[in-house]
Amino acid sequence: MTKTGIQGGAGTAGPGNTGASGDATLEELERRATARRDRPSYGHDALIACDRLVRVFTTDGVEVQALQGLDLLVKEGELMALVGASGSGKSTLMNILAGLDVPTAGAARVAGRDLLAMDGGARLRYRREVVGFVWQQTARNLLPYLTAAQNVALPMQLRGRSKARQKTERAEELLAMLGIAEIRDRRPHQLSGGQQQRVAIAVALANDPAVLLADEPTGELDSATGEQVFAAFRRANEELGTTIVIVTHDQAVASEVRRTVAIRDGRTSSEVLRRTEVDEQGRESLVAREYAMLDRAGRLQLPAEYTQALGMEHRVALELEQDHIGVWPDDADRR
Numbered sequence: 001m002t003k004t005g006i007q008g009g010a011g012t013a014g015p016g017n018t019g020a021s022g023d024a025t026l027e028e029l030e031r032r033a034t035a036r037r038d039r040p041s042y043g044h045d046a047l048i049a050c051d052r053l054v055r056v057f058t059t060d061g062v063e064v065q066a067l068q069g070l071d072l073l074v075k076e077g078e079l080m081a082l083v084g085a086s087g088s089g090k091s092t093l094m095n096i097l098a099g100l101d102v103p104t105a106g107a108a109r110v111a112g113r114d115l116l117a118m119d120g121g122a123r124l125r126y127r128r129e130v131v132g133f134v135w136q137q138t139a140r141n142l143l144p145y146l147t148a149a150q151n152v153a154l155p156m157q158l159r160g161r162s163k164a165r166q167k168t169e170r171a172e173e174l175l176a177m178l179g180i181a182e183i184r185d186r187r188p189h190q191l192s193g194g195q196q197q198r199v200a201i202a203v204a205l206a207n208d209p210a211v212l213l214a215d216e217p218t219g220e221l222d223s224a225t226g227e228q229v230f231a232a233f234r235r236a237n238e239e240l241g242t243t244i245v246i247v248t249h250d251q252a253v254a255s256e257v258r259r260t261v262a263i264r265d266g267r268t269s270s271e272v273l274r275r276t277e278v279d280e281q282g283r284e285s286l287v288a289r290e291y292a293m294l295d296r297a298g299r300l301q302l303p304a305e306y307t308q309a310l311g312m313e314h315r316v317a318l319e320l321e322q323d324h325i326g327v328w329p330d331d332a333d334r335r
């Protein structure tokens with residue numbers, strides 16, 4: 001067996017490549033290369049996969065990095081919320097996922113479509129067939145001179161695949177599923193804000209998209225109406241299996257979904273997962289747990305409230321334990 005004296009250099013460095021610094025046999029090198037090639041790619045089983053997404057805006061020579069290497073995976077069938085302070089990059093991300101804007105760098109894939117590689121025609125088809133969106137401004141979602149049912153039928157008409165009767169039937173089914181069958185012949189100005197948003201959800205679902213994106217859909221509504229609109233999203237998710245991503249400031253919405261991802265400074269920073277637990281007496285309760293995102297370079301954003309509570313800044317002390325990593329305030333001066 002030939003021994004190759006390869007020391008851990010640029011070609012062998014990298015995550016998951018332990019033991020690269022010692023000598024390795026050719027066989028071992030081949031095994032490693034095969035393992036690397038056969039490893040599933042990042043987010044291969046996700047419906048939405050954003051990989052180190054960057055979006056830089058330049059206005060009057062000033063650069064704003066709205067997304068700074070954002071990673072996000074969303075599985076098929078999820079109903080999840082995105083939260084974050086104003087200016088953190090939520091709308092920038094939604095516009096990219098909606099096919100309305102193109103990232104500066106990184107990779108983004110939705111339902112098998114590469115969002116950086118689509119030409120004009122593919123982008124139009126993507127917006128018509130793969131994603132549906134609901135905006136905050138109720139007036140932006142609907143055409144004022146069409147009835148609710150006509151608004152819902154319009155995307156099907158633009159796609160041009162179904163017969164007139166099928167379109168009408170599907171429009172009526174969607175309005176009924178969202179609990180607003182009786183307003184089918186009314187125009188938007190004859191509807192309440194909550195009814196308008198529910199019609200907007202039906203419009204967004206008309207062509208049976210893989211993903212429904214909503215940017216602050218309850219932002220202009222009072223809390224009771226907001227709840228009805230959120231219930232309509234839940235219904236769509238449960239009945240049709242549509243994957244739904246909602247950007248929201250609405251705490252009620254954020255705490256009712258199973259997964260809430262927080263965006264900070266153009267990156268996903270932490271997420272809260274909720275699951276139902278049943279105790280010995282059979283009582284159900286919702287348990288929430290907060291997680292921080294570890295990116296592929298090993299970077300971790302600690303929540304600001306945690307670092308502030310312990311006065312951590314610039315440098316922290318680390319210790320690897322058997323089943324966890326300890327993070328302490330910088331103690332170098334005291335040692």
Ligand SMILES: Nc1ncnc2c1ncn2[C@@H]1O[C@H](COP(=O)(O)OP(=O)(O)OP(=O)(O)O)[C@@H](O)[C@H]1O
Binds near residue numbers: 093
């Ligand atoms: N078209 C643009 N041109 C220049 N800068 C932009 C543009 N769009 C967004 N930005 C900047 O990018 C950053 C992220 O903006 P974005 O609208 O994505 O934030 P957001 O989290 O959606 O905020 P909000 O909750 O207030 O809507 C901000 O600093 C914003 O000023």
